[in-house]
Amino acid sequence: MSPGAADGLARCREALAGAGDAFALVWDGRASDRDRRLLLALGGVAAEDAACLRKKAWRDLRPEVRGAVKRGLTRFKVWADGLAAS
Numbered sequence: 001m002s003p004g005a006a007d008g009l010a011r012c013r014e015a016l017a018g019a020g021d022a023f024a025l026v027w028d029g030r031a032s033d034r035d036r037r038l039l040l041a042l043g044g045v046a047a048e049d050a051a052c053l054r055k056k057a058w059r060d061l062r063p064e065v066r067g068a069v070k071r072g073l074t075r076f077k078v079w080a081d082g083l084a085a086s
Contacts, residue, residue, distance in 0.1 A: 021058065021066075023058065023066070023069075023070060024057075024058035024059060027039075027057075027058040028057050028058050033054055036050075036053075036054040037050055037054050039069050039072070039073060040053055040054060040065075040069060041072075042069065042072030042073055042075070042076050043065065043068035043069035043070075043071065043072040043073075044068055044072060045065065045068065045069075053065060
């Protein structure tokens with residue numbers, strides 16, 4: 001494999017693992033255990049699964065879980081903004 005192709009493949013793997021994701025900065029740097037459990041619940045993750053997943057780094061979560069957490073947080077934000085506006 002050429003060096004350019006290897007670099008491209010490495011960047012793709014990093015992107016799939018959540019590298020460069022702004023959400024990773026929050027999950028890995030500032031989110032408490034309680035915050036992570038809430039975010040996982042918003043993403044529809046069962047409590048039994050969340051018990052294990054909450055200990056993982058953002059990049060170590062499956063892409064489906066990361067996506068579910070982001071979608072759940074977005075749904076919650078829309079709901080909370082609507083509630084605050086009323």
